Amino acid sequence: xATPFPFGPITAVTGxxxxxxxxxxxxxxxxxxxxxxxVTFEALGPAAxxxxxxxxxxxxxxxxxxxxxxxxxxxILLVNRNFGCGSSREHAPQALMRWGIRAVxxxxxxxxxxxxxxxxxxxxxxxxxxxxxxxxxxxxADPAAAFTLDVAAQSLSGADQSWALDLAAGPRQMLSTxxxxxxxxxxxxxxxxxxxxxRLPYLxxxxx
Amino acid sequence: MxxxxxxxxxxxxxxxxELPGGSTQLFIGLHLIHEVTSPQAFAALKDLGxxxxxxxxxxxxxxxxxxxxxxxxxxxxxxxEEMLATLEANCAAHNITLHGLGSGRQGIVHVIAPELGLTxxxxxxxxxxxxxxxxxxxxxxxxxxxxxxxRDVLASQSLSMGKLKVRRIWVDGQLQPGVYxxxxxxxxxxxxxxxxxxxxxxxxxxxxxxxxSMEERxxxxxxxxxxxxxxxxxxxxxxxFDYLQGRPYAPSGEAWERAVAWWSSLASGPDAVFDDExxxxxxxxxxxxxxGITPGQGIGVxxxxxxxxQTESDERPLAEEAYRYMDLQPGAPIAGTxxxxxxxxxxxxxxxxxxxxxxAVAKGRxxxxxxxxxxxxxxxxxxxAAEAEGLDQVFTAAGFEWREPGCSMCLAMNPDRLEGxxxxxxxxxxxxxxxxxxxxxxxxxxxxxxxxxxAIAGKVTDVRQLLAA
Ligand code: SF4
Numbered sequence: 001x002a003t004p005f006p007f008g009p010i011t012a013v014t015g016x017x018x019x020x021x022x023x024x025x026x027x028x029x030x031x032x033x034x035x036x037x038x039v040t041f042e043a044l045g046p047a048a049x050x051x052x053x054x055x056x057x058x059x060x061x062x063x064x065x066x067x068x069x070x071x072x073x074x075x076i077l078l079v080n081r082n083f084g085c086g087s088s089r090e091h092a093p094q095a096l097m098r099w100g101i102r103a104v105x106x107x108x109x110x111x112x113x114x115x116x117x118x119x120x121x122x123x124x125x126x127x128x129x130x131x132x133x134x135x136x137x138x139x140x141a142d143p144a145a146a147f148t149l150d151v152a153a154q155s156l157s158g159a160d161q162s163w164a165l166d167l168a169a170g171p172r173q174m175l176s177t178x179x180x181x182x183x184x185x186x187x188x189x190x191x192x193x194x195x196x197x198x199r200l201p202y203l204x205x206x207x208x
Numbered sequence: 209m210x211x212x213x214x215x216x217x218x219x220x221x222x223x224x225x226e227l228p229g230g231s232t233q234l235f236i237g238l239h240l241i242h243e244v245t246s247p248q249a250f251a252a253l254k255d256l257g258x259x260x261x262x263x264x265x266x267x268x269x270x271x272x273x274x275x276x277x278x279x280x281x282x283x284x285x286x287x288x289e290e291m292l293a294t295l296e297a298n299c300a301a302h303n304i305t306l307h308g309l310g311s312g313r314q315g316i317v318h319v320i321a322p323e324l325g326l327t328x329x330x331x332x333x334x335x336x337x338x339x340x341x342x343x344x345x346x347x348x349x350x351x352x353x354x355x356x357x358x359r360d361v362l363a364s365q366s367l368s369m370g371k372l373k374v375r376r377i378w379v380d381g382q383l384q385p386g387v388y389x390x391x392x393x394x395x396x397x398x399x400x401x402x403x404x405x406x407x408x409x410x411x412x413x414x415x416x417x418x419x420x421s422m423e424e425r426x427x428x429x430x431x432x433x434x435x436x437x438x439x440x441x442x443x444x445x446x447x448x449f450d451y452l453q454g455r456p457y458a459p460s461g462e463a464w465e466r467a468v469a470w471w472s473s474l475a476s477g478p479d480a481v482f483d484d485e486x487x488x489x490x491x492x493x494x495x496x497x498x499x500g501i502t503p504g505q506g507i508g509v510x511x512x513x514x515x516x517x518q519t520e521s522d523e524r525p526l527a528e529e530a531y532r533y534m535d536l537q538p539g540a541p542i543a544g545t546x547x548x549x550x551x552x553x554x555x556x557x558x559x560x561x562x563x564x565x566x567x568a569v570a571k572g573r574x575x576x577x578x579x580x581x582x583x584x585x586x587x588x589x590x591x592x593a594a595e596a597e598g599l600d601q602v603f604t605a606a607g608f609e610w611r612e613p614g615c616s617m618c619l620a621m622n623p624d625r626l627e628g629x630x631x632x633x634x635x636x637x638x639x640x641x642x643x644x645x646x647x648x649x650x651x652x653x654x655x656x657x658x659x660x661x662x663a664i665a666g667k668v669t670d671v672r673q674l675l676a677a
Contacts, residue, residue, distance in 0.1 A: 032642055034645075041248055086338075088336065110436075111407070111436075174228075185233075187258075193364065196223070201466075
C-alpha cells in the first residue's frame with residue numbers, strides 16, 4: 001500500500017481520482033458477501049467491486065475503473081447517489097481503503113456506510129447532482145490530474161478547477177482534530193459511563 | 209425536534225456525555241455479536257491493548273456462516289470453521305456468553321435475543337448487522353453498527369452517535385387475510401422509498417400496529433432499515449409484556465411488576481411531538497412482492513411491473529437497470545413469473561408464526577416439479593417448536609427440505625446459494641444484485657406464505673387464491 005492508513009488529524013487528501021458511476025451502489029457490490037468470510041480485513045483490497053469488475057472485464061464498456069491502469073494508485077473516489085446502501089458491513093469501506101481510497105465524494109451516502117468511513121478516517125463529502133457530474137467529467141477527462149480535497153474548506157480542486165462540497169460540522173471537526181478515532185474519546189468518560197449504568201432500571205433488576 | 213417519544217426518553221436515559229465532535233456518547237444496554245463482524249473487532253481490541261468493559265452486556269451466537277444441512281464440526285468449509293472457532297476463542301477469553309450450535313438456544317441473532325428475553329423495552333441494542341432494527345419491536349432503540357463500532361462497544365459499552373429525527377408511521381385498519389407484516393413493510397418501503405427514512409427512526413403506531421403479534425412487529429421493524437431508517441420501533445404494550453413473561457432472561461418475581469411499570473412509562477405519550485408523520489391504511493394493502501433490485505421496487509401481486517412512464521424520473525435509471533438484471537418486462541404482470549428456488553427463513557421471516565403461515569399453504573399440496581424449496585428455521589427453539597407441531601412433516605410431505613437453523617440463503621455466506629441466473633422467491637429482506645450467492649442470481653422478496661404459494665405453483669401466485677381454495 002503506497003499511502004499509510006488514515007491516522008491523526010485529517011485536513012486534506014491529495015491524489016488522483018477514480019470515477020465509479022451509478023446510483024444506489026450497495027455494499028454487496030462494493031464487497032460481495034463471499035469475501036466477508038475472513039477474520040481480518042487484510043486481504044480485502046483486491047476484492048473491492050469484485051463482481052462488477054469481473055462482469056465488466058469482458059464487456060465493451062469495461063474494464064471497471066478499478067482495473068484501469070491509469071487509476072492504479074488513485075485515492076479519491078467519485079460516486080453518485082446513495083453510495084454504500086444495503087448491508088452494514090464495514091468490509092466495504094475497509095476494502096476501498098485497502099485498495100487505496102482515502103476520501104469519497106458523491107451526491108449522497110448511506111448512513112451506516114458514511115459512519116463506517118468516518119470511523120476509519122475516510123472523509124465522505126457531498127456535492128449537488130450537477131456538481132458531481134461536473135467533477136466526474138473533469139476527472140474522467142484527465143485521469144492523471146491530481147486533486148486536493150480540503151476538509152476544512154469543504155472543497156475539491158484539481159484539473160484547474162475547484163468545486164464547493166459539503167461536510168457536516170461534526171464530522172468536519174472530528175476529522176480535522178483527529179477525534180474520528182472514537183475509541184479513545186469514549187474511554188475518556190468512564191465515570192460518566194458508570195453513572196449511566198447506575199441509573200438504568202434494567203441493570204438494577206428494576207429496583208430503582 | 210421530536211419530544212416525549214419513546215425514542216427521546218430512551219435516548220436521554222442512555223446519554224453518557226456530549227462528545228467534542230457534537231455527537232453523543234450513548235450507553236449500549238445489550239450488545240449482540242456473531243461470527244462475521246466480531247473477529248476483526250476483537251483483533252483491533254487486542255492491538256489497542258484493551259479488554260471488554262461489560263462482558264455481561266454482550267451475548268454471542270453463530271448464524272451467518274453455519275451450514276444448514278449438517279452442522280457437524282469441523283465444518284466442511286475451513287474458513288467457516290475458522291470464523292466459528294475464532295468466535296468461540298474470543299468469547300472464552302472475554303467471558304462472553306455464547307449460545308452455540310446444539311445449545312438449544314442458537315439461531316439468527318435477531319431471532320434468539322427476543323426469544324430468550326434478552327431484548328427488552330427501553331434498552332439500547334446494538335449489533336454488527338443492519339437488521340438489528342428488529343429489536344425495536346419491543347420498544348428498544350436498536351440499530352446496526354459497523355465493525356469498528358463493535359470494537360467501541362466492546363471497549364467502552366458505548367457508542368458515538370448522532371440523534372435521529374422521529375417519523376411516526378401511523379397505520380389504520382387491519383391486514384386482510386393472506387396479507388402479513390412483510391407485505392405491510394414492503395408497502396411502506398415501496399411508498400416512502402429505500403432512502404425515505406434516512407436520518408429518521410420510524411415509530412410504527414396506530415390500530416393496525418397494535419393488532420400485530422410480537423413476531424409480526426419484529427418483521428416490520430426488521431425491514432425499517434431497508435426503508436433507510438436506522439431503527440424502527442413499536443411502543444411496548446400488553447402484547448409485548450405477554451410475550452416477554454417467563455422468558456429465560458426476562459425479569460421475574462417481584463421485579464416483573466416493576467419492569468412492566470417502567471416499560472409502560474416509556475411509550476410515546478399523547479403529547480409526543482414527531483418530526484414527521486405518514487399514514488397508511490392496512491386494509492388496502494395486497495400481498496406485496498419486489499420485482500427489482502432494491503426492496504423499494506415492490507408492487508402488489510395483482511399489479512404489473514411498473515413502466516418507465518409510471519416511474520419517478522429520478523428512479524428511472526434504477527428501473528432500467530432492474531429490468532435488465534431481473535429480465536422482467538415493464539408492464540407485464542408479476543403474477544405468473546416462474547421461479548427456481550423458494551427460500552423460507554431469515555431474521556425477517558424465520559419465526560414460528562412465519563413457518564405456520566407457510567405450512568398452512570403447503571399442507572396437502574406439493575412443490576411444483578423442478579423447484580428447489582427449503583425451510584430454514586430462525587433458531588433451534590423455532591425448529592423445536594415447529595417440529596413439536598409437526599410442521600417439519602407438513603413441509604417435507606409437500607416436497608420442501610427442512611433444514612438446520614441459520615441465516616442461510618438470506619446472504620448466502622454458507623453453502624445455500626443461487627446458481628447462475630436462478631430466480632428465487634425469498635422471505636428474506638434483500639434483493640440486491642448478487643445477494644443470494646450468485647453474481648447474476650435474482651431475488652423476489654415476499655412473505656413466507658407467498659413463498660410457499662410460489663413453490664406450489666412454480667411461479668409467483670397470489671396466496672389468497674390458495675388460502676381460499
Ligand atoms: S438472516 Fe440475513 S439479514 Fe438476518 S442476520 Fe442473517 S444475514 Fe443478516
